[in-house]
Amino acid sequence: MSIFSGLGARARGLFNDTKGPWGPKGPDEEPTEPSRGPWGEGKGRKGASQPPSSTVASLDDFIRKSRARWSPGGGLPGRPNASMLLWGVIGLVALWLLFTSFHIIAPEERGVVTRFGRYVSTLDPGIGFTFPSPIDRVQKLDVENIRTVDLGSQTSEDLMLTGDQNIIDIAYSVRWNVRDPEQYLFEIARPDETIRQVAESAMRAVVSGVSLDDAIGDRRSEIETEVAQRMQRILDSYRAGVRIQGVAIKEADPPQSVNDAFKDVSAAQQDAQRYINAANAYAQQLRQKAQGEAAAFDRIYEQYRLAPEVTRRRMYYETMEEILSKVDKTIVETPGVTPYLPLPEVRKRAQQSQQQGSGQ
Amino acid sequence: MTDIVRRHPIMAGAAVLALLILLIASFPVIPETKQAVVVRFGNVERIYQRAGLAWRIPFVENFVWIDKRMLDVDMDRQPVLSTDQRRLEVDAFARYRIVDPLRMYITTRSEDRLRDALRPILGSAVRNELGQVPFAALLSPERRGVMENVRNGLNRVARQYGAEIIDVRIKKAELPDGTPLQSAFERMRTAREQEARSIRAEGAKQAQIIRADADAEAARTYAASFGKDPGFYDFYRAMQSYRTTFLGDGTDKPADSTIILSPQNDYLKAFTAPGQ
Numbered sequence: 138m139s140i141f142s143g144l145g146a147r148a149r150g151l152f153n154d155t156k157g158p159w160g161p162k163g164p165d166e167e168p169t170e171p172s173r174g175p176w177g178e179g180k181g182r183k184g185a186s187q188p189p190s191s192t193v194a195s196l197d198d199f200i201r202k203s204r205a206r207w208s209p210g211g212g213l214p215g216r217p218n219a220s221m222l223l224w225g226v227i228g229l230v231a232l233w234l235l236f237t238s239f240h241i242i243a244p245e246e247r248g249v250v251t252r253f254g255r256y257v258s259t260l261d262p263g264i265g266f267t268f269p270s271p272i273d274r275v276q277k278l279d280v281e282n283i284r285t286v287d288l289g290s291q292t293s294e295d296l297m298l299t300g301d302q303n304i305i306d307i308a309y310s311v312r313w314n315v316r317d318p319e320q321y322l323f324e325i326a327r328p329d330e331t332i333r334q335v336a337e338s339a340m341r342a343v344v345s346g347v348s349l350d351d352a353i354g355d356r357r358s359e360i361e362t363e364v365a366q367r368m369q370r371i372l373d374s375y376r377a378g379v380r381i382q383g384v385a386i387k388e389a390d391p392p393q394s395v396n397d398a399f400k401d402v403s404a405a406q407q408d409a410q411r412y413i414n415a416a417n418a419y420a421q422q423l424r425q426k427a428q429g430e431a432a433a434f435d436r437i438y439e440q441y442r443l444a445p446e447v448t449r450r451r452m453y454y455e456t457m458e459e460i461l462s463k464v465d466k467t468i469v470e471t472p473g474v475t476p477y478l479p480l481p482e483v484r485k486r487a488q489q490s491q492q493q494g495s496g497q
Numbered sequence: 498m499t500d501i502v503r504r505h506p507i508m509a510g511a512a513v514l515a516l517l518i519l520l521i522a523s524f525p526v527i528p529e530t531k532q533a534v535v536v537r538f539g540n541v542e543r544i545y546q547r548a549g550l551a552w553r554i555p556f557v558e559n560f561v562w563i564d565k566r567m568l569d570v571d572m573d574r575q576p577v578l579s580t581d582q583r584r585l586e587v588d589a590f591a592r593y594r595i596v597d598p599l600r601m602y603i604t605t606r607s608e609d610r611l612r613d614a615l616r617p618i619l620g621s622a623v624r625n626e627l628g629q630v631p632f633a634a635l636l637s638p639e640r641r642g643v644m645e646n647v648r649n650g651l652n653r654v655a656r657q658y659g660a661e662i663i664d665v666r667i668k669k670a671e672l673p674d675g676t677p678l679q680s681a682f683e684r685m686r687t688a689r690e691q692e693a694r695s696i697r698a699e700g701a702k703q704a705q706i707i708r709a710d711a712d713a714e715a716a717r718t719y720a721a722s723f724g725k726d727p728g729f730y731d732f733y734r735a736m737q738s739y740r741t742t743f744l745g746d747g748t749d750k751p752a753d754s755t756i757i758l759s760p761q762n763d764y765l766k767a768f769t770a771p772g773q
Contacts, residue, residue, distance in 0.1 A: 254526040255548035296671060298636055303685050304672070323529040326566040334569065334590050338666040345636040375567055375592065375663065395682050398689035405693035409700020416704035420711030427715035431722035434733065441729055449732060456736045457764050460743045465755040468765070
């Protein structure tokens, strides 16, 4: 039996040398391939259940007999080599124990420990100690890394119905990270796909409760918050172990084919503002004019009050003087002759005088 | 014993290897994500639903691995007709867990076939339930508990397959391409046109009010000032008006005019009667 134990150690050494994946690489294996677990562990477990401190003599004997054919180290015969081989095996086992028992968990990571497949505990950042590989396995998971899922795109149309039965084209992204690594690993078959579906469902549900104007307008941030909360609720009910960090609406626009009508609305707003501005300008102008004229009248009226008759006559004569000096005048003595005057003649004369004036 | 090993080292090594393989085959490890049905010659012997070490008789008993995690089935896009005869295309998904691996193994054998079995049932459950509500309620079926009904209906069927439906949700609800979509676009467009018009009209209205206010204010200013002496205002304004009429207001020249005066005119009264 002692030989068997030695053999066990040797066999393990063989595995460690040539078949890496069964040995120390166990804990670093992809967590997405759990089916491989049992086999790898099974083989390793057998090896580990044997104490590495095997009897040196029987192994030496055995190696002497079996010679180089069995040697994994390149087939060098002889006693000193056998002893070296033994120490090599022991060293490898020790290394393997070291690597599979101590786990360095980075600050952003957590280590999920399973013992014979069953979840035992989660290792926090730092150095964690577990049983060696075949018994305990550690899956490291980055929990701080915030991942982003993009839904809808800014180039293609992703239409959604709003509460008032209008349609918007929406694109948004969801940021999330892992909250409970053990739930994330063990409860949901396709976490990424699940988050995507839940996001779509939550966004649709929220958008179908608001009006078009709210969705494309100023209630976007409320929608984002509501979607995030709704997603969190759903994912918690799935025990997905995921925390939704936030939802960001990148685009919420009316569909392409009605966009012109929407642009016309903003054009109409500009127009309306333009009308109002023009009216304000007019009002301003009119007010100033009225105030100016009223003030001018007031000034003159003050002076007029002091000497009404004189001022009135002075103004009359000044005005008449100015006017009559610049226009043609005809003074007719006899009353009642006006209807018979050759008015066209008078007009012609006036034109002639004007032409002469301009000719000179 | 030792003699045999020494004489046949290769044989001995092979024997150890075989023993190892036998051991591993006898004690498989069940991970957290799986459950297992142990089958011996087609008969189900045991079920493992908890993670940990399990055992079996090698080469005689077979492990059938079944996912323990939450799985999902996606429904193909389904047209749904509401009670008011309007069409909507609906995309839904259901989440389920296999809670009874034995039943699941007996009825469908594999997860893929279970999914294939659930998909059409999900489709018809969604169609049936959503077909009983008006269009407006289709848009947010969560509020009326419609999805709850779908879930319960689907769950009854799923239980026969050893699965439990956790959740059914509508992923997308869209108007079908073609006329319904186009008429929705048309409605949106006309609604916007209406909005644009009313905004412009509103702007015009405000502009008019602003102008009228200004006019009224100017009239008030004038009245306050000119009302002090209507007689003088009449004269003063007449003088201004003559100037503007005959001489222009400074910006453009007035039309040519010829004035015919009678000697009795007030302006010429000094002509005829000096000193009066």
